[in-house]
Amino acid sequence: MTTASIVPPPAPQHLSEVLELEQLDTNLFRSRVNQVNNNRSLFGGQILAQGLKAAALTVEPGRRAHSLHGYFLLAGISDIGVIYDVELTRDGGSFSTRRVVARQRAKTIFHMELSFHRHESGYEHEIPLDVDVPEPDKLMSTRELAAKFADRLPKSAQAIATQQAIVELKPVSPEDYFLRKAGTPRGLYWIKSSSPLPADDLTQQCALAYLSDYFLTSTVVLTHTVSMMSGQVMMASLDHAMWFHRPCRADDWVLVDAISPFAGGARGLTRAQIFDRERRLVASVAQEGLVRPLEKKL
Secondary structure, eight states: OOGGGOOOOOOOSSHHHHTOEEEEETTEEEESOOOBOTTSBBOHHHHHHHHHHHHHTTSOTTEEEEEEEEEEOSOOBTTSOOEEEEEEEEEOSSEEEEEEEEEETTEEEEEEEEEEEEOOOOOOOOOOOOSOOOOGGGSOOHHHHHHHTGGGSOHHHHHHHHSOOSEEEEESSHHHHHHOOOSSSEEEEEEEESSOOOOSHHHHHHHHHHHTTSSHHHHHTTTSSSOTTTTSEEEEEEEEEEEEOSOOOTTSOEEEEEEEEEEETTEEEEEEEEEOTTOOEEEEEEEEEEEEEOOOOO
């Protein structure tokens, strides 16, 4: 079959569609839909979520992913499906380890190590959120904010913010998010799936992994004068680590507290904690991304 004859996977209308996989063989899966970015590349959150789903389908029931560590190696394209090859690295008495390799056109675009753990009881503690944050119902969505700041945003930014989205995002500090006036490289965001998801824990966990790629690299440029939507900065995820602390619903609002402690050498690091509506810590995440300034087009 030639490349020209390949029919591109359909674009998803709901996040639940992104999480559906086709099983091709034992431990071999393929995406059914692809989320299309503006440059027709694949969104990193899609690969994280689908890779997690593929690995989880090979693990015995009762073991839940507690951590994942992945590297984005090549930019994926949205015109063809993604193949996920799962290696059953180890199944122990309490933990299962998996390695997932994602491929397109016989090239590895992403690989990830994951660990699954059966439920156990033990010591418990967590550091609480240290700021007061308004409830999401009192904040404006990115679509509403794009209309509010229309006269101060480039047309490309308006188009991105107002397009049909399968995710809802509400920045706690809108001017920091849109106009880059932040005093510190810290961003707080409410985020969730735009539509209801199946209630099972695996779907909700994979959806949370998908959401986790929305706010990390963009936090790096919060204190810089160039908006990530201006076309003057190239951004791409390089690696991604995530730890799942307790179950939550990704189709209800979760609060992200993200901070970028370092940027340099055209790379930026961001760490984030994710809380549910009750301000309980549900996940931690870290990512390094490419943040390359581009010369302004004349």
